Structure formats: structure tokens, C-alpha cells
Amino acid sequence: MRGSPARSLPSVLTLGAKHGESLVLAAEGEGARAAVEELAALVARDLDAQE
């Protein structure tokens, strides 16, 4: 498994995560749980789909 800091857009891109691959999101500090849940929900839906 490879990791990258989520605050760095190019680092996240260079993970090269492709369709169907699993991501593990981690955060610490105040509001960490809510932040991770929100991000997970975002990743779980089809981002290319028409809203």
C-alpha cells in the first residue's frame, strides 16, 4: 500500500488510484471523524456522474 498527504493535490494524483481500487483515508485531530466520513462519501459516489 502506498500513501500520500491528502493536503497535496499532486501527491494524491500521483497515487494513480484507478476505478475500483480501494482507498484508506486517515485523519487525526478535531473533527477528524466527520472529515473522513465526508471524504469517503465523496469518493464512494460516481464523481463523473451528472449531478
Next chain:
Amino acid sequence: MLTGIGIGAGNAAGPAARLAPAPVLSAPRTLASAEVPGEAAAVRAALREVATDLAERAATVTGAAAEVLSANAMTAADPALADRAAALVLDGTDGAHALTGAFGEFRAALVAAGGYFAERVADLDDLRDRSVARLLGLPMPGLPVPGHPYVPVAEDLAPADTALLDPGEVLALVTERGGPTSHTSILAKALRLPAGVGCADAGALADGRTVLVDAAAGTVATDPTPQAVTAAAERERLRRERAGRAHGPGRTADGEGVGLFRTEFLYLDRAEAPSVAEQTDAYRTVFAAFAGRWGGGHAHAVSAWGATMTWWTWTCAGCATSWPWPKSAASSGPPAACT
């Protein structure tokens, strides 16, 4: 008078504004230790200023251009990128090469990831060029922001440039390179701008010089007389008036037509491209449904292909009826309701 390949329709005149070329790096230099702190600060400042500049421009536009600019601003402001460039400076690398090195590492990783990721290297290259230009005090590469309508003049337009073109500010396009199917030409047609591409001598055009781009003639006149500009504007007015009179649905001479065959839907919703055999099978299924139908009755067009490849939507070109058509019914052809 410059001669090239005319693209699009009509003509337009306006002041030329050049897209500055990417900065060319001189040989790398090893920094003296006393220079290091200042150079590291300058590198960070260059990235910050590029990010601020892009974010400010993003706020002035909407749609795709705003999204591209915002994403690029976010990348330029990336702490990992700045830290890496600063680390290279601490090792004694001069700022321009440190920036190039830091961007280069992210670039290599994106290229290695391939596909859609690799296409993003154009954005990184643009940010690298902007940061280096800012650091060295060179003209900012990319689209100019003259603050008035203008005719961009470039060696060629990069995809990133074309996404950011403001159709309200751009009167026509002139490029030194490119041909009828190049990116610039496709954009010119989409925006209905007259363009002269492949104008080999366009490199000599100075900023602010008036050019008259005539798409039909494939010419770019430099310093046209006011009379020539007025006459061209009148031709353009008449052309638009004629174009405005043509309306109503389009039709082919024999009244038959098949809509766009949206083969790209085969590629959606999956990680790997469909195999040749799979594509052949899918196309054959569609074409089989048209067997014997080319000469009479209402032609049917596949207007949408379900991303999961389990259904299509058919639209009748004759009476515009649409209905979903399950793949399981492929062998029986489209419903006979209006054939």
C-alpha cells in the same frame, strides 16, 4: 501579409498579443551557502504568487475555465511541492532548476501512473514554466491578459491555453504551426472564430500590431488600412446575416439519417479499455439492427448507450420517438413501431 491555412468562417481584425514562450533554463549553478536562504524564500514566493495569480483569474471567469484555473492554483499552492523545491535549494541547486526538479518528480510519477493521470502533466509543465518565469522575472508564459479584445498569436496553442480562452475577449486566432485538424483548429471551429494556422511568419508579429484574419482566404493581413478593415467588417456582417437566416432542423438530401454513434460509452464505467473483440461484437450488434434499413422507413439512431452496456436508447430520426432497448433484444433489431 501572412499566408497560412484558414480555419472557420468569416474574418476579424484586432490587435495581436503574443503568448510568451516557456522560459529556457541556463546551465545549473551551485549556490553559495550565503545565497541559500534568500533563494529558498524566492522559490516559495514564486509558487505562492503563481497560485495567487491563477486564483484571482479563476474568480473572474466561470465554467470549465474557472475549474481548470482553481485546480492549477491549488497545485501551485501545494505545500509538498514547495517543500521539495526548497529542499533542493538547501542542497545548493539554483531556484529555477530546483523548481524544475520538484515539478519533474511529480511529473515522472504521473507519467508512470499512465492514462488519464499522464494527461495531467501538461498542467504541471505549465505551472513549472509559470513559476520559473516568475522567479527569473521573465514574461509570464501562456495566454496574455491585455484587458481588451485581442488576437492571440502563438507558436501553437496548448490544450490548457484553449480551455482558458475567453471567447468574449478573443477575436481570432493565429498560430505558426498546426494544421486543419490541430487543437487550435478544432477550438476555432467550436468557438466560431476565424483562424489562420500554420502561418510560418507569425513569429515576427509584435504585440499591439493590428492584424486582419480572413478565414476563407487563409491570410493574415498586417497593418490593414481602415478602409480594408471596414470593408471586411461589412462582409462579416452580411455573412452573419445570411447564417442567421438558416434555421430549422437539419436534414440530408435523401431524408434519411443515422445519429451520432457514441462509441465512447463503451469506455465508461470501467478501468480497462474494451478489447477489439468486444468492440467488434458491440458494433456488429448495432449494425446488424440496421441491416436492410438503409433504403427506406425511418432510420434509427443510437442516441445514448447505457454506461453498463445493458441498454441503449433509440431515437427514431423520422418521428423523434425514443425508447430504451434492452441488449437482450439486440438480435431482434429495434422495435418496429415506426419503421
